[in-house]
Amino acid sequence: MKKIYVKGIISFIIIMLFMGTxxxxxxxxIFVGDILLDRGVRKVLNEKGYNYPYMDVKDILKKGDISFGNLENPITQRGVPAYKRKDLIFRGDIKNTKALKEAGFDILNLANNHAMDYKSIGIMDTIDLLEKEKIKPLGFSDPRKTENIVVMKRKGIRFGYLGYSIFPPEGYIYSKEREDILRVNMKTIGETIRKAKKMCDYLIISFHWGNEYEFYPSDYQKNLAHIAIDQGANLVIGHHSHVLQGVERYKNKLIFYSLGNFIFDRQMNKGTDETIMVDVTVEKDQCKGVRLIPIKIKNCQPNIAKEKNGEYILKRLKMYSRGLIDEIEIRNGLGYIK
Incomplete structure (x- = not known):
C-alpha cells in the first residue's frame, strides 16, 4: 500500500514538473490596435500624465514576452509638417517613449499613413527615440540597412516581424535616399516573406490596410493575407479601420483583419471605442491557443471591459467573423480560439 502511495506521489510530482516545463x-x-498620442490624447496626457493611458492594461502588456502595437504618429520635436490637412497631421511628445517602455511595449509598427507626418526627420527621430528605450521600431525602410525584418528571440524561439502599409504617406514625396515607411509591393512581397521566414521560427506580418469604420475586410485584404500565409507567415495582424474586423482561420493560421483603436480620442463612429488585446500562446513554432481580452476606451484610456460589456464586444467580434472562423468561445468575459 505504501509503495502504491509513494508511486502516486512521484507520478504527481513528475506531471507537475512536466506541466511547469x-x-x-x-x-x-500580445497585440493591440492603433496608438495615437496627439490631438485629444495629447490634452489628456498633459492633464493626467504620460503613464495614464496604460494604467488598466500595463500588467497584461508587461506579462507578454513580446508586446506589439501600431504607433499612429511620429515622436519628434523637429521637422516640417507634410502637405496635407492640418487637422490630420500628428506627432507625439518625446516623453511618450519612456511611458511606452514602462507600459511594457517591446515592438511598435510605424508602417502606417501617419508615421511620415513630419517627413523623414520625424520618422528618424521616432526610430532613434524608440531604440534608446529598447523598443524595436518596425515597418520602415532605411538606406543604411538591407534587412527590414525584426527578429526577437524568446525561450529559444526566433520570432520574426514584418510591417507594411498599403497606403502611401499623404503630402510627402518618396525618395530612396531617405527613411520612409515600408509599402506593399505585390511583385516582391512573396519573395520577401519567404526570405524572412528562413530567418525565424514564427513569422508575424502587420498590415495597415482596409476601409475606415468598416467591420468586414475587403477582398483585397483577404487576398493579401492569404498570400502572406501561403508564402510562410504564421500570423497576420491588421490595423487602420479604427474598428474591430473579423478573425479568419486560413490553412490553420490566424488572420486578425483589424484590432481597431487602442489609445485614441474621438469615439464618434460606432465601434471606435471597442477593441481587443490578443494574447497568442506559442510553443516551438506552433500556436497553442489565443486569448481575447475585450477593451473599452474611455477618455483616451483602454479599460478591460468586464461582464456584459466584455461579452458584448466579443459577441460583435464573433458576428464580424462569421464564415471566416469555426468558433470563438466566450467564457468568463474572455474570448478563446483553440
Whole structure:
C-alpha cells in the first residue's frame, strides 16, 4: 500500500514538473490596435500624465514576452509638417517613449499613413527615440540597412516581424535616399516573406490596410493575407479601420483583419471605442491557443471591459467573423480560439 502511495506521489510530482516545463517553453505574444498620442490624447496626457493611458492594461502588456502595437504618429520635436490637412497631421511628445517602455511595449509598427507626418526627420527621430528605450521600431525602410525584418528571440524561439502599409504617406514625396515607411509591393512581397521566414521560427506580418469604420475586410485584404500565409507567415495582424474586423482561420493560421483603436480620442463612429488585446500562446513554432481580452476606451484610456460589456464586444467580434472562423468561445468575459 505504501509503495502504491509513494508511486502516486512521484507520478504527481513528475506531471507537475512536466506541466511547469511546458509553461516555461510557452511564449505569450500580445497585440493591440492603433496608438495615437496627439490631438485629444495629447490634452489628456498633459492633464493626467504620460503613464495614464496604460494604467488598466500595463500588467497584461508587461506579462507578454513580446508586446506589439501600431504607433499612429511620429515622436519628434523637429521637422516640417507634410502637405496635407492640418487637422490630420500628428506627432507625439518625446516623453511618450519612456511611458511606452514602462507600459511594457517591446515592438511598435510605424508602417502606417501617419508615421511620415513630419517627413523623414520625424520618422528618424521616432526610430532613434524608440531604440534608446529598447523598443524595436518596425515597418520602415532605411538606406543604411538591407534587412527590414525584426527578429526577437524568446525561450529559444526566433520570432520574426514584418510591417507594411498599403497606403502611401499623404503630402510627402518618396525618395530612396531617405527613411520612409515600408509599402506593399505585390511583385516582391512573396519573395520577401519567404526570405524572412528562413530567418525565424514564427513569422508575424502587420498590415495597415482596409476601409475606415468598416467591420468586414475587403477582398483585397483577404487576398493579401492569404498570400502572406501561403508564402510562410504564421500570423497576420491588421490595423487602420479604427474598428474591430473579423478573425479568419486560413490553412490553420490566424488572420486578425483589424484590432481597431487602442489609445485614441474621438469615439464618434460606432465601434471606435471597442477593441481587443490578443494574447497568442506559442510553443516551438506552433500556436497553442489565443486569448481575447475585450477593451473599452474611455477618455483616451483602454479599460478591460468586464461582464456584459466584455461579452458584448466579443459577441460583435464573433458576428464580424462569421464564415471566416469555426468558433470563438466566450467564457468568463474572455474570448478563446483553440
Amino acid at each position: 511546458m509553461e516555461q517553453n510557452q511564449v505569450h505574444l
